[in-house]
Amino acid sequence: MKKTKIILTVLGLVGLILLNIGDKTTAADGKLDLLKMASVLQDENILINEWSLYAREKMVNLQDQKEIKSYTEELKQQFPDWEWATNSDKVHSESVGVLQQGSETESIKILSTSTNGQFQTYVIYEVKGQVWDKKVEESIPHKMASRISDIFRGNATIFSCIKGEFNDKMIKTLPLEMEHLLTIFQAEEIEALKEDTFISSTAHSTMFSETVEVGEKNMNVQIGIRNPGMGGKTTLVVGTPIITIEY
Template identity: 50%
Template sequence: MKKIPYILSIFGIIGFIVLQAGNKTTVADADHEIKTLASVLQDENILITGWSVYARETLDEKNVDTLVKDLMTQFPNWTWESSDSEVIAVSESQELQEKIKIVSTDTKGSVHTYVMYEVRGQYWNKNTETFLNKNLPGRIFDIFRGNATTFSCIEGDISDKIKSALPVYKTKLLKAFQAEEVEGLEEDLFISTSAVSPLFDNSLSNDHEMNMQLGLRKTDRLGAKTTLVVGTPIITIEY
């Protein structure tokens, strides 16, 4: 179990690399990816307990003020906060949380500015699908000025009646996604694997031929259960 923080740090580094490199996708790709993830998990009788779509784009610093003004006009009912280095807008409902974030970072004397959008939900239902079909494309179009880098993640609980070992679940899920494992890390109560699946078009980068990650964790406390997180092209949330 002591290796888990190290394992998570590795995937955190990978995530940072891909965020810097970028993985250009379209809104249609993001919509397709999150719904494909959900469809496969539902076919495996896995209860979806959370989902997220994250999009990001590098912004020319001279356009920041104009973009902020435009977004405040388009989303006047959102809660806006600003500081010297970032602007954040949040909208929350009973089922969804949406966030826009414009942030500038200084990397070795060079300032980089990014605009980010994230939507999170706890349930997968008809309202979720309506949002993805009707609202998400408009959000991406309004917020971004070019092709945004997008990532999709879903969290879920596996029915543990049979008390199967984690490698059994991993093998079954990789098969469900028609995926081939590229690399993985295993502990007694934790598994993380990177894979390539024909269900998703975009890969991590030209140097990393992978387009999905899967994390499985088994708790040994009272009410023990097996949880999972799956993302494309990588997992972008803590797990």
Template identity: 45%
Template sequence: MKKNTKIFFTISILTIVSLMMVVIGNRQTDAQSGLDLLKITSIFETEDILLDEWTFYAREHLVDLNTEKKVQKYVKELQTMLPGWEWSYQETDQKWEVTAVPPTAKHRKETLQILATHTKQPVNAYIIYKVSGNEWNEEQKSFFTNVQFENRLADIFRGNPTVFSSVKGSAYDKMDEALPTLLAVLNAKEIEALKEENFMSVSAYSPLFSDSIENKKDNMNLQIGIRSEGMGGRTAIVVGTPIITIEY
């Protein structure tokens, strides 16, 4: 069974990567980008799920920056708009990337990356902004609800980035009890599911989250992953919208 579980984990990760590429091409976010993350963390608190990790991930394809010169100019503009950030540069035969991190924030890690390929014109470039942490407290809530956060996104991105929010935690609930409870509190309708003895991966739709992914049968904007750690152990729970971006 352990071997089969590992196989299912691998399948799930590959599915996540594929879905991310689909979403990146088709989904855009609106204002108040951090609210989905706040909704999920609030449910974790209400349901007494011990939070282990959270991630806010935003990405934009810089389609109008089709030369290295244009991308490098954009990087210089960002450096002006984000004073005090530490910038580093890496280059290989295939690509170059710029990474920036702000002054250290307690219980939170921020990273900004600009990636561009070394290919024939046009250049393929992306900008990625990620905020993550292992603790959730009033400081983190304030960060995502402060107008400065939305202003930061407006400074970093040229258009509307694709946004993913994921939260990972654990509880003492049994796996077969945790799933229906989460679906109920999220007011979610199950669309697709992979259910094994010690592992469940469910795609669903919830009106709590505005954006969705079209599939063959219905729209989905929520993924739930649940893994049992055995008799007497905790149940690992991951919730993400529109898909999970934390390994589970």
């Protein structure tokens, strides 16, 4: 139980991790990783009940408060139907825009911090939903390409994550199910945590191009599976290059 709390705490620090991963991914060349993951999970009869796409960029061209404010106002004008709020002091500034449409929620965040007069600014876009169907599958690539074009000025790092559950009672043990998932995701395990009701794996998959360094190795997919026992449903979360959904 203690190990589980540790791993969940680590995965919960997603925001900090995301801000420290370099901007290496250009906007969605080819098929989105989210669609690849969804296709694999659906082939395994896994019900998708939550998904998210997350993109961020360090805005190196915004050097002072005036430029940051100008960029923020530009986004507000581009997305006038979104609900915007700003919270700032002498050191930190955060502007957030949110749009809720049906089961989907979109958000834009402009985060800025001043250290010795030097500003570091990040812009973050996220779209997430609780329904995965043909309509979403067809609309997401266009929406993501459009948003990235409108919001970002350089290369955006993109993160994909899916949460789901097995439709029927799982016959395999958790380690065997993890081994199977690693196989179908064409992934080689790097690190793992195994308990009676919970198992997680950090791995490298040939399906995804983005990587994150873990020690001397590169990883680009995380998988977590939980079975509470006593007839409870087995759930899982898959993310590339890391998990961005709490579980």
